[in-house]
Amino acid sequence: MAGKIHEEQHLVTHYEGDQTGTMKVPMIINAMLLTSDNQSQQLGVGNAVVDKTGLGWVITQYVLKIKRLPRVGEQIVVGTRAVNNNDYFCQRDFWVKDQKGEVIVENTSIFVLMDRTTRRMHKLLPEIIEPYEADQVKRIVRLPKLETIEGASVAKDFSVEYFDIDPNRHVNNAKYFEWIFNTVDQDTLNNYYPAMINIRYHVEIQPNQVAHSTFTMDHDTLKSDHKIFANDTLCCEANVEWNHR
Known part of the structure; x- marks a missing residue:
């Protein structure tokens, strides 16, 4: 229970x-x-x-x-x-x-x-x-693994600012969603919504670093692949499945 x-x-x-x-x-x-x-x-x-x-x-x-x-x-x-x-x-x-x-x-x-x-x-x-x-329990649920989607990628850089840091002294985890979706083109955001998001955090991004966010979309399957790096270290990755609004 x-x-x-x-x-x-x-x-x-x-x-x-x-x-x-x-x-x-x-x-x-x-x-x-x-x-x-x-x-x-x-x-x-x-x-x-x-x-x-x-x-x-x-x-x-x-x-x-x-x-x-x-x-x-x-x-x-x-x-x-x-x-x-x-x-x-x-x-x-x-x-x-x-x-x-x-x-x-x-x-x-x-x-x-x-x-x-x-x-x-x-x-x-x-x-x-x-x-x-x-x-x-001895074992908790195993959440799905992340998959890599092939194709042309779009990338944007975001500076980590003072108000991005939470009381745990790392970037608030909701901020990563902003970096992910602010890299997506407006046409996708206006016409589709994320029906599934699988996001995994690997390494904390620190104050004064630059978050390098990449976005790769497969328009046939309506799936996208997102990765966020800092100093060439993969800090966060996500898969998104999109549905028409």
């Missing part, structure tokens, strides 16, 4: 929307993370408590399935629960429902605890994870 469920109402504001009037993917991620932060706070294991251990939560992979994007002005329900964990990895699921209760966005994520000083993964602490009442 998976852990405690936490849901919150959320009104999609105009600044969370794009030119098509639908909610931007980075804003969906931020709304999901806010919901999980609020749940942690209610359970007595919020950021202030985790900070005292010298550790911080880090996401290693997301797999999002999007039936449709929420619309600006729409009241949605954002939910989450910690599903299970082993000694080092946690599975946390997120979802977005419309007012009829239909799930329009699903997100499976993998979290780890990182030592803030060494920047290395740390074994999970029972006092931090037990309040979620997630299942204890």
Whole structure:
């Protein structure tokens, strides 16, 4: 039996929307993370408590399935629960429902605890994870591997600025979605939406580095391949499957 469920109402504001009037993917991620932060706070294991251990939560992979994007002005329900964990990895699921209760966005994520000083993964602490009442397992879910799509690539560089860094002292993971989608051409963004996003984080991008984002699209399959580098190191990669709006 998976852990405690936490849901919150959320009104999609105009600044969370794009030119098509639908909610931007980075804003969906931020709304999901806010919901999980609020749940942690209610359970007595919020950021202030985790900070005292010298550790911080880090996401290693997301797999999002999007039936449709929420619309600006729409009241949605954002939910989450910690599903299970082993000694080092946690599975946390997120979802977005419309007012009829239909799930329009699903997100499976993998979290780890990182030592803030060494920047290395740390074994999970029972006092931090037990309040979620997630299942204890030997192996957690294996999320899909990333595939490489052949073809001509487009690339853009993005400077890492002060406000891109979060309290864990690394680039906020939602920022990577901005770098991914800001590399995609406007015709694709105006006519298609991302129905599936599989994104994996490999190496933290540091302050004052330059994020080099590449985009390769297969127009026959409507699949794209995205990679983000810093100093020639692959830091993040993603696959996206696109549907007509």
